[in-house]
Amino acid sequence: MSASSVNIPTWLFLILVLAAAYSIIMSILYPGVRWFLRRRLNQAVDKLNSSLRIKIKPLQRTKREVMIDQLIFDQEILTLIEQRSHQENIPRDELQLQVRNYAREIVPSFNAYVYYRICYWLAKKASRFVYRVRVAAADRNQLRAIDPESTVVFVMNHRSNMDYVLISYLASDQVTLSYAVGEWARIFPLESLIRAMGAFFVRRNSNNPLYRKVLERYVYLATQSGVCQAVFLEGGLSRDGNLGEPKLGFLDYMLRHFDWHTGRNIVFIPVGINYDHVLEDQNLLSWDDKTTRLSKSQHLGRVWAFFKNNLFISSRRRWQRFGYASVNFGVPVSMRDYCESRNLNFNYLQKEERIPQVTSLAAYLMDALRFVMPILPVPVLSVVMLRAGDDALTSLEICGRCDRLIDAMMARGAAMKPEEKPRHRTLAASLDMLTQRGILQETDDHYRVQAGQAPLLQYYANSIRHWWE
Numbered sequence: 001m002s003a004s005s006v007n008i009p010t011w012l013f014l015i016l017v018l019a020a021a022y023s024i025i026m027s028i029l030y031p032g033v034r035w036f037l038r039r040r041l042n043q044a045v046d047k048l049n050s051s052l053r054i055k056i057k058p059l060q061r062t063k064r065e066v067m068i069d070q071l072i073f074d075q076e077i078l079t080l081i082e083q084r085s086h087q088e089n090i091p092r093d094e095l096q097l098q099v100r101n102y103a104r105e106i107v108p109s110f111n112a113y114v115y116y117r118i119c120y121w122l123a124k125k126a127s128r129f130v131y132r133v134r135v136a137a138a139d140r141n142q143l144r145a146i147d148p149e150s151t152v153v154f155v156m157n158h159r160s161n162m163d164y165v166l167i168s169y170l171a172s173d174q175v176t177l178s179y180a181v182g183e184w185a186r187i188f189p190l191e192s193l194i195r196a197m198g199a200f201f202v203r204r205n206s207n208n209p210l211y212r213k214v215l216e217r218y219v220y221l222a223t224q225s226g227v228c229q230a231v232f233l234e235g236g237l238s239r240d241g242n243l244g245e246p247k248l249g250f251l252d253y254m255l256r257h258f259d260w261h262t263g264r265n266i267v268f269i270p271v272g273i274n275y276d277h278v279l280e281d282q283n284l285l286s287w288d289d290k291t292t293r294l295s296k297s298q299h300l301g302r303v304w305a306f307f308k309n310n311l312f313i314s315s316r317r318r319w320q321r322f323g324y325a326s327v328n329f330g331v332p333v334s335m336r337d338y339c340e341s342r343n344l345n346f347n348y349l350q351k352e353e354r355i356p357q358v359t360s361l362a363a364y365l366m367d368a369l370r371f372v373m374p375i376l377p378v379p380v381l382s383v384v385m386l387r388a389g390d391d392a393l394t395s396l397e398i399c400g401r402c403d404r405l406i407d408a409m410m411a412r413g414a415a416m417k418p419e420e421k422p423r424h425r426t427l428a429a430s431l432d433m434l435t436q437r438g439i440l441q442e443t444d445d446h447y448r449v450q451a452g453q454a455p456l457l458q459y460y461a462n463s464i465r466h467w468w469e
Contacts (some may be wrong), residue, residue, distance in 0.1 A: 039204040056112060056364065057360060062197060064109040067221075070137075072096065074217050080210060081280040091169040095210065101148035102214040108178065110198035112287055115176055119197050123169035130162070130310045131275070131325035137171055138330045138415055143269070146332055148338040150265040151226050153254070155365050157243055157271075157373070158232040159463070160278045162325070164209055167230060167271065168197070170327055175228040180250065198227075203235070226264055232366060237280070239287050242464030243370060246362035248355065255361075256354060260339040270330030270368035271413075274463050276323025276378040276430060277437075323433055326374035328415060333365065370466045372415050377422045377430035380405055382461040383468050385449050392446040399424045409467040 071077065076265070081095045093432075127133050137143055140157045146152060152175065156163065164179060171177055179199040186201060206212060222229065223426045235247035254266060278284070338361070339345060346354060383391070384401045393401070406421055422430075431447060449457060461468075 023364050034420045054152055054228050055145075055225045056110075056176055059222065059227055060110045060176070060178075064107055064210060067107045068100065068103040069219070071107070071214055071217055072099055077210075077213055077217060084210065098210060102211050103218075106200050106202070106215055106218050108200045109195045110176070110178075111196040112176075114193070114196035115198065116172070117194070119168065120172045126165050127162075127169050127325065129220055130279075130322050131277075132323065133166070133170070134324055134326040136326070136328045136374070136415075136420070138328065142332055143329060145267075146267055147265060149226065150267045150334075151223050151254075151265060152228045153223075153234050153268050154228075154230040154271050155268050155369065156230060157273055158234050158237050158274055159273050159358055160237070160280055161277070162279065163232070163273050164272065164329060166325055176229045176445040177232050178222060178227050180232075216253045219250060220257060223254045223266065224257075224264060224360050228249050233362065233369070237284060239284050241459040242465060243366060243373075246366050248263040248362055249364055250378050252355070252358050255335070255346045255358060256349075258335060258339075259345060259348055260336045261345070263347075268333040268335070268365055270333070270365060270372055272330065272369055272372035272374055273326070274374040274376050275325050275378065276376050278434070278459075281456060285459055304329065323378055323430060324374075324376050326376055328372035328374050330368050330372040330415075332467070333368065340361070344421060371413070373464060373466075375406065375414055375416050375464055375467070377402075377427055378434065379460045379464045380422070381427065381434065382457040382459075383464070385447070386454065386457050386461055388448070390448065392443075392448040394445050395447065396430060398431065398447060399427050402427055405468060409464070412467055413465045414464075 043410060064340045067202075076101055081092055081099065084090060085095055154167065154171070154177065156167065164181075168177060178196060180202045181194055181199045182204055191201075202215065203211065228300070231250050232242035233246045233251075236244075238244055257263075258266060261469045318442075344357060346357065349357065380402050381398065383405060383457065384398055387401075403421070410416055410418070431440065431442075435447070436440045438450055439456055442446050
């Protein structure tokens with residue numbers, strides 16, 4: 001028998017080698033690596049759950065594709081597809097493709113390792129880097145008494161984009177939070193990081209009924225599964241410092257199928273957030289004037305300037321520049337108790353009956369937010385200086401007026417204890433901060449409002465307006 005050989009071109013040989021390597025990697029190595037990483041991740045989640053008061057829920061550990069498929073084949077969404085296909089003569093396949101795209105846009109991909117090893121570390125460092133953080137609670141015993149099997153929803157006011165960072169850091173030893181984030185954050189690599197934190201993206205003011213149905217069903221799915229969520233009740237950032245009108249969308253999504261007799265309880269926790277220095281204050285005040293809005297490059301320039309000016313200064317110097325960031329946790333509102341006391345069951349209400357009840361609940365939660373709004377030195381100083389008008393005040397006069405104003409607010413029921421009143425040296429440091437920012441003018445220890453800066457003082461004063469006006 002004679003030996004024979006086959007000659008093939010080098011390029012074909014290389015292609016065959018690459019194809020064989022790809023087959024080995026995809027069929028043997030890749031599944032093995034995925035199994036190893038998932039096993040390590042599950043071990044990490046189990047370890048975290050042993051220390052968290054409110055556990056990471058099974059839904060958060062479910063594969064993202066499974067959750068997307070669950071939405072695509074949701075019965076209410078399929079019914080809406082059928083209706084729109086019939087009414088608007090749109091092929092069902094096209095509508096189902098839209099639903100898949102919406103679901104992929106909304107559904108997060110929670111990763112406990114990213115949340116706690118990366119995002120928590122970043123949130124902690126960023127919060128402490130910029131501010132002196134202060135935390136309080138209206139009733140700690142009631143917070144501890146919350147059933148960990150309930151769906152806990154943090155209901156917050158929205159002062160700054162730092163709110164996301166601050167609350168994620170402060171609540172991380174108790175729960176993992178799921179946020180609704182606007183489309184502004186859908187940029188690489190921020191989008192992937194936000195999804196890994198368990199947040200989901202929302203199109204603001206979208207009137208597409210199919211999109212809203214997909215969003216509604218995801219919120220319902222997360223609520224029914226006990227995923228802890230954080231909701232900015234105003235919807236967007238406050239442009240003038242006042243608490244805005246509540247948006248009803250998310251509350252309605254959570255409650256329209258809520259049956260307090262048989263369903264998982266929902267507990268709303270009001271969370272008041274306030275700052276001595278909101279980093280975006282100037283931009284928020286000029287928001288309506290599109291010509292003064294900052295472009296992306298200008299935003300990046302400001303971020304670079306911020307880090308360049310603050311990275312190598314002492315923590316005390318940063319505090320003198322940015323002051324306090326304060327978070328107050330209010331008294332929990334159990335929907336089971338709320339509905340029982342009012343003989344109310346959202347699950348059996350039609351829309352025209354349900355919306356007034358959701359509106360009433362939103363007003364109730366906004367009042368709870370006002371009650372726990374932190375009273376900080378700069379908002380108090382802002383009120384005092386605005387009341388002074390064009391008159392110049394000495395630092396001693398300002399501190400005296402601040403004391404009397406705080407006493408008056410406490411007498412009206414403000415959630416502040418006597419021992420929490422800012423000391424005179426704290427007020428003096430805040431006066432220096434406002435002077436360095438060019439908001440106040442100081443001459444021989446006499447302070448007056450700098451020309452054109454009254455709107456900025458009004459912005460800070462508005463945060464506690466419900467107590468002093």
